[in-house]
Amino acid sequence: MKTLIAGYQKFRREVWPHDKDHFEALAKGQKPHTLVISCSDSRVDPAAIFSVRAGELFVIRNVASVVPPYETYGGYHGVSAAIAFAVINLEVERIVVLGHEHCGGVAAAMARTESPTPFLSQWVSLLEPAIHTCSGGDPLAVECESIRLSLGRLMTFPFIAERVENGTLQLIGAHFKISDGTLSMLDPADQVFKRVGDTA
Ligand SMILES: [Zn+2]
Incomplete structure (x- = not known):
């Protein structure tokens, strides 16, 4: 301490x-311009990566930067509640799903090991469709596909789809490499992650 x-x-x-x-x-x-959905991993700090001041980012962090499916039944939907608050109440202009290299949550999902409590293995099982798509077993490929999966799930939230379609909300996928500090962003035209230049 x-x-x-x-x-x-x-x-x-x-x-x-x-x-x-x-x-x-x-x-x-507060009037943050961006909602970032990031991993809880201690090595990936959205505020540091994007060099922002307090008040600029509304951040949701969870294991493996997962967006859960849109569900309307009763329950404690913490991630969905925060997404709804950022989009409907704070009217953010964009949502960035930020995945990263060497993600332990993605690795746990790929290993399909049972966690000591049901929480972790059940949570990362939400990444199963991404693992299924990447049959080669490359962690980097699964990390990137997990981001595409989460962006797709965001569009199942009616209040998000409505804003994306009328042009008031943008959805962005990004992947951070811890080993060299570089950021790649998903190009919506070809769905490929491309490295962001170091200078403007
Ligand atoms: Zn992670």
């Missing part, structure tokens, strides 16, 4: 004096 306290004190000392006005404005309400 000492590390976290020291980090907080560094924030108060070095960041807060510069961002005080920014946070005071944010205290009146």
